[in-house]
Amino acid sequence: MSTPLTLGTAGHIDHGKTALVRALTGRQTDRLPEEKRRGISIELGYAALELPNGRRLSVVDVPGHERFVRTMVAGATGIDLYLLCVAADDGVMPQTREHCAVLRHLGVPEGVVAVTKSDLFDPEAAAEEIAELMPAAEVVAVSARENSGVPELLAALERSAERLPGRVADEGEPRLHVDRSFTLRGIGTVVTGTLWSGSVCGGDRVVILPRGLDARVRSVQVHDEPVDRAMAGQRVALALTGVDWREVGRGDLVCGGESGIEPTYRIDVSVEFEPGTRPRRGERLHVHHGTREAPARLAALGDGLAQLRLEAPLMPVRGDRLVLRRLAPPDTIGGAVVLDERPRRHGPAPEVVERLRALERGESPPDDSPHGPGVSGGRVNATSAPGASSGEQQLDTAALELAAMLRADGERPRADGDLATEAGLEPSQAAKRLSALVRAGLAVRVARNLHFDPVALETLTARIVVMCERDGQATIGGVRDGLGTTRRYAQALLEYLDTERVTRRQGDSHVLRRR
Numbered sequence: 001m002s003t004p005l006t007l008g009t010a011g012h013i014d015h016g017k018t019a020l021v022r023a024l025t026g027r028q029t030d031r032l033p034e035e036k037r038r039g040i041s042i043e044l045g046y047a048a049l050e051l052p053n054g055r056r057l058s059v060v061d062v063p064g065h066e067r068f069v070r071t072m073v074a075g076a077t078g079i080d081l082y083l084l085c086v087a088a089d090d091g092v093m094p095q096t097r098e099h100c101a102v103l104r105h106l107g108v109p110e111g112v113v114a115v116t117k118s119d120l121f122d123p124e125a126a127a128e129e130i131a132e133l134m135p136a137a138e139v140v141a142v143s144a145r146e147n148s149g150v151p152e153l154l155a156a157l158e159r160s161a162e163r164l165p166g167r168v169a170d171e172g173e174p175r176l177h178v179d180r181s182f183t184l185r186g187i188g189t190v191v192t193g194t195l196w197s198g199s200v201c202g203g204d205r206v207v208i209l210p211r212g213l214d215a216r217v218r219s220v221q222v223h224d225e226p227v228d229r230a231m232a233g234q235r236v237a238l239a240l241t242g243v244d245w246r247e248v249g250r251g252d253l254v255c256g257g258e259s260g261i262e263p264t265y266r267i268d269v270s271v272e273f274e275p276g277t278r279p280r281r282g283e284r285l286h287v288h289h290g291t292r293e294a295p296a297r298l299a300a301l302g303d304g305l306a307q308l309r310l311e312a313p314l315m316p317v318r319g320d321r322l323v324l325r326r327l328a329p330p331d332t333i334g335g336a337v338v339l340d341e342r343p344r345r346h347g348p349a350p351e352v353v354e355r356l357r358a359l360e361r362g363e364s365p366p367d368d369s370p371h372g373p374g375v376s377g378g379r380v381n382a383t384s385a386p387g388a389s390s391g392e393q394q395l396d397t398a399a400l401e402l403a404a405m406l407r408a409d410g411e412r413p414r415a416d417g418d419l420a421t422e423a424g425l426e427p428s429q430a431a432k433r434l435s436a437l438v439r440a441g442l443a444v445r446v447a448r449n450l451h452f453d454p455v456a457l458e459t460l461t462a463r464i465v466v467m468c469e470r471d472g473q474a475t476i477g478g479v480r481d482g483l484g485t486t487r488r489y490a491q492a493l494l495e496y497l498d499t500e501r502v503t504r505r506q507g508d509s510h511v512l513r514r515r
């Protein structure tokens, strides 16, 4: 059996990614009402693709909107090959470039470029721009409307898949970065994601990080079909017992009980920046790993090495790839490879560089010192660990519990007071932890006494923006009905978008500001 592979789409908004996935797989991956009506992808979409030679690929369809690059990164993480779509009439656009940078820094070397909409426009000019941007890639002109170019595209994907080195079967402990969790009647908690390494089968004990929850795998599915064992490279759905579906979500890591992976707030890396985009000294960046992200500051160590000091935990392993994004103006500015996932806090020094270079070569340095503080047994449990300086505050279990509640509440989070009661905290203690979560990017304060999970808020924002684009404006009543929510949430969201300068109030309605 050939090794399982996952294919991810990439490319600017409206460049025909979702239409092409549909032409290839028969599956409509846009599911939200706004996605269907406006034809804009907001969430990740999934489908299975069987190539003519019988090889099966998992397909992840990503959004192209500039606001959703973090969703794109979460979808592109763990993919083996890309399908970059460039519209013949538009050519290379900003998110074409940014998605290419993300793919490069994630280390996805293989894939095919489709010049889409070639029924509308001669694909030649777009093909020339692509040759400059991705000189090594095969380029195929297609039209999803006329279903032309599809056999050629499939053949190019087959060739691309064959060039991949292929994974070693059963490489180590299982690691699955969760992109969704939900509950199914009669089955219970289900999480999905791409299995990065190892294999999983029913009965396995797993740990869910960063909170360190124990669970057991009840059953495993790949593309809606039950399997005995899922292998690295497959998109997998795991039914879990021992955890509620609301306790797990996008950004979490499901790993083997013996993996030894622990959440960390510091990572030593080798970095590479896009031309002309070095971060300013002390600039706050976003570090993306797996389906999770954390704000961080980068301390240069010299010689292309750096220490990332994180404000929220990540769960990387040596050799993993990270994507570095700038917040304002938002853009992907580089990538990094993990050399030490739990270093001490240190600055530039010859012995630091020497040690990291040794790790990079795969050697374990003689003085392999004990790891940094603050985490043990896979659980984050120190508020402020000894050795961590101010500005490197770590989140305690109560904070992570509040974050998990917000994530579970999704589009309708309970008020701050109810969060405190549920967690058994005094309001002032809860407020402190909510502020820490906001600083760490794990919660967003939307109104007095109301916080949202950032992923849920991003989707809601997107849906409201799409409504505004469609109707020219949005009202409280319109948002309430459109989102199927209550007046209270609709009002809080619109006022929040005004203060964030996404929209502007005009009488009783809110209109989009020009970006």
Ligand SMILES: Nc1nc2c(ncn2[C@@H]2O[C@H](COP(=O)(O)OP(=O)(O)O)[C@@H](O)[C@H]2O)c(=O)[nH]1
Pocket: 011, 012, 013, 014, 015, 016, 017, 018, 019, 020, 039, 040, 041, 064, 085, 116, 117, 118, 119, 120, 142, 143, 144, 145, 146
């Ligand atoms: N004429 C033509 N229109 C297309 C083609 N592919 C997509 N479209 C249209 O372009 C718009 C955007 O397509 P979509 O697949 O949603 O783009 P995405 O944002 O990249 O996923 C939709 O209105 C599609 O119907 C094509 O091959 N030819």
Ligand SMILES: [Mg+2]
Pocket: 017, 018, 019, 039, 040, 041, 062, 063, 064
């Ligand atoms: Mg789309």
